[in-house]
Structures are given as C-alpha cells and as structure tokens.
Amino acid sequence: xxxELADLVVRLGRENRSWGCVxxxxxxxxxxxxxxxxSIRRVLRRHGLGPAPRGGQTWSEFLxxxxxxxxxxxxxxxxTVGLKQLYVLFVIELSTRQMHILGVTDHPTGAFVTxxxxxxxxxxxxxx
Numbered sequence: 001x002x003x004e005l006a007d008l009v010v011r012l013g014r015e016n017r018s019w020g021c022v023x024x025x026x027x028x029x030x031x032x033x034x035x036x037x038x039s040i041r042r043v044l045r046r047h048g049l050g051p052a053p054r055g056g057q058t059w060s061e062f063l064x065x066x067x068x069x070x071x072x073x074x075x076x077x078x079x080t081v082g083l084k085q086l087y088v089l090f091v092i093e094l095s096t097r098q099m100h101i102l103g104v105t106d107h108p109t110g111a112f113v114t115x116x117x118x119x120x121x122x123x124x125x126x127x128x
Contacts, residue, residue, distance in 0.1 A: 024040050071093055102117070
C-alpha cells in the first residue's frame, strides 16, 4: 500500500471515528480504490486507531433495562366438571414474575381481549 493511500485511510479513520474498516473500504471503493479491510485495519492500528466504537447496549443490557416494562401474555384452558372448556387470559410481568388473571371466557374474541387489555393498562397506569 502506498504512503498516500495509507495517509488517506488514516485521515478517513480519524475524521470518521464511527466508521469501521468495512465502511472505509466501501468509501474508497466509491473512489475507485480497491483495498482489503484487513489492510485498512492494519494501517489504522499502526497509527493508534483501534476498532470503531460500538454504539448501543449489548443484548443482555437491553433486556435488563427493558424488563420492568415487558409483559408476556397468553391463554390457558381449563376443563370444567360439566365438560365445558374455559379460556383464561393471563399476563406475567417479567420483572416481578407477578401474574394477572385478566379474564375467563368460553369463547375468546378480539373484542374480549381488547377490553381486558385496556383494563390492565388502566390498572398498571394507576399503580405507576
């Protein structure tokens, strides 16, 4: 790699800290310059420019920060003595593992689910 190209790579790396080697490679390709990402990485490290900083949280940090506001919901069925099947809609708060029974019906419809979900949101809003 020529000194001029190495200087250009270093300049792009310094002026655009969020760009990684592949992004710099793509920008150089737009200029008609073909160079490997490995060569770019080697030049950047030689000049004290490590990998581009990663933005955002890790997956486990994201889940930990969102757990207080995540709810899981589903139905389970109960068979009665009279051989009737009932559907129970429940919600679990993932942060506290607290379970809420929202409603029981023999024929779940969209309107039923919508109404009990609204009721739950109102109750959770009142709790803060």
